[in-house]
Amino acid sequence: xxxxxxxxxxxxxxxxxxxxxxxxxxxxxxxxxxxxxxxxxxxxxxxxxxxxxxxxxxxxxxxxxxxxxxxxxxxxxxxxxxxxxxxxxxxxxxxxxxxxxxxxxxxxxxxxxxxxxxxxxxxxxxxxxxxxxxxxxxxxxxxxxxxxxxxxxxxxxxxxxxxxxxxxxxxxxxxxxxxxxxxxxxxxxxxxxxxxxxxx
Numbered sequence: 001x002x003x004x005x006x007x008x009x010x011x012x013x014x015x016x017x018x019x020x021x022x023x024x025x026x027x028x029x030x031x032x033x034x035x036x037x038x039x040x041x042x043x044x045x046x047x048x049x050x051x052x053x054x055x056x057x058x059x060x061x062x063x064x065x066x067x068x069x070x071x072x073x074x075x076x077x078x079x080x081x082x083x084x085x086x087x088x089x090x091x092x093x094x095x096x097x098x099x100x101x102x103x104x105x106x107x108x109x110x111x112x113x114x115x116x117x118x119x120x121x122x123x124x125x126x127x128x129x130x131x132x133x134x135x136x137x138x139x140x141x142x143x144x145x146x147x148x149x150x151x152x153x154x155x156x157x158x159x160x161x162x163x164x165x166x167x168x169x170x171x172x173x174x175x176x177x178x179x180x181x182x183x184x185x186x187x188x189x190x191x192x193x194x195x196x197x198x199x200x
Contacts, residue, residue, distance in 0.1 A: 015078065019071045022062075035062035039074060041082075053077060119172045122159055124151055126178030135186035144184065 022033070029035070037057030040050050053073045054060055062070045107115070128148050137144055154162065160170040166182070173179050 012078075019074065022067055023071060025067075028064075029067055030061045030063045033062065035070070036060055037062065037070060037073070039077070051077065051082075115174055119174065119176065120170075121176070122156070122163065122172055123176050123178065124159060126176050127180060127182060128152075130178045130180065131182045131184060133184050137184055137186060147184070 022029070022035075025033070037053040037060040038050055039053060039057075040048055043049055050058075052058065053070070060066075128151075131139075133139060133141070133144065139145075151159070151162065163172075163177075164170040167180070
């Protein structure tokens with residue numbers, strides 16, 4: 001997972017927690033938090049940016065009555081407005097490739113999504129069959145058998161979290177989990193943790 005992606009993920013998680021606390025706050029929002037409809041963040045180069053979520057946002061205080069609206073427009077800015085130019089560039093490039101291409105006639109929107117984002121159907125049996133072992137482990141090693149027994153006992157959400165942890169995404173590539181190359185190897189002595197590697 002890239003450092004840029006991890007930074008973005010951490011930022012969004014922190015922002016979510018902050019906005020959630022704002023909505024749940026039981027005190028006087030206006031006096032205690034002193035927020036306005038003007039927000040600040042940094043661009044890709046670390047330069048500070050001030051943005052008014054409404055006209056003259058720096059003059060509009062966030063109160064108990066308008067905090068839900070504030071959260072809504074803040075989220076809309078972060079998820080839509082702030083990335084609008086990047087999305088337009090992506091869309092322009094995508095359409096350049098597909099405009100004269102039979103791709104637009106061959107795939108439905110959900111199929112294009114699967115090609116780009118991966119499948120939500122997770123077949124861990126297929127992953128187990130294609131996993132390789134190194135450093136003294138084999139598919140018959142007790143720790144490996146215990147590992148797969150634990151994985152197969154997971155619910156869907158736990159399996160997604162495991163996949164997110166190991167690959168950086170909670171979706172399978174086109175062709176399913178069997179297309180991943182996972183290697184489980186010893187990382188030191190028998191008492192040390194095992195090492196896993198995923199190659200997409």
